[in-house]
Amino acid sequence: MHFDGKQMAARxxxxxxxxxxxxxxxxxxxxxxxxxxxxxxxxPLKxxxxxAELLGLELTDLIARDREAVAA
Structure with missing residues (x-):
């Protein structure tokens, strides 16, 4: 799992x-x-x-689509 912190911050x-x-x-x-x-x-996954729940998202919304999205 590669968590998308940018998506989290934007939401x-x-x-x-x-x-x-x-x-x-x-x-x-x-x-x-x-x-x-x-x-x-x-x-951690938990x-x-x-x-995701707090932000009203699905967990999949906070998973980076590719590794470069995480590093960018």
């Missing part, structure tokens, strides 16, 4: 949620959310599912 901004709010909603700290969005780390 979070569209919903006017802060990184802190997302972190609280999924039981992670602010820095973890920053790291997921910037592609520094990949969230956390990725929670992020």
């Amino acid at each position: 979070r901004r569209r919903l006017a949620l802060t990184r802190e709010a997302v972190g609280i909603g999924v039981g992670r700290g602010y820095q973890s959310i920053v790291d997921y969005e910037l592609g520094r780390t990949q969230p 956390v990725a599912v929670a992020i």
